[in-house]
Amino acid sequence: MNPGDALEPQTYSVLRADLVRYAGASGDFNPIHWSDRVATAVGLPGVIAHGMYTMALAARAVATWTDGAEVVELGCKFTNPVAVPDDDTGVDVVVAGTVKSVEDGRVTIALEVTCEGAKVLGMPKAVVRA
DSSP states (O other), X not given: OOTTOEEEEEEEEEOHHHHHHXXXXXXXXXXXXXXXXHHXXXXXXXXXXXXXXHHHHHHHHHHXXXXXXXXXXXXXXXXSOOBXXXXXXXXXXXXEEEEEEEETTXXXXXXXXXXXXXXXXXXXXXXXXX
């Protein structure tokens, strides 16, 4: 990897069933992640993916690009929700990356995480061991 390299975008489909599995694994059973009634009552467009699940998809892309290199830093801000429809298609989250720097045995990757063309994570970044 070299500074300026654009990494192959990775696309991940998110279904309601994924949210159920993530809730069980994480212990986050907030009803905004499974109930349209509750989600819309609090002003959301419908059921939304867990922010940490969306961040985990970014980490999955990093692992793919780096062949599982050790991640020493992964961070972002949760800026927009990923609305997940109640159907068999779900919604796609796309993770793109650009190598920002390679120094001191570390690769810094600026990420762009989008859903339906909108950025869903703010300032996402990963640092891995080279």
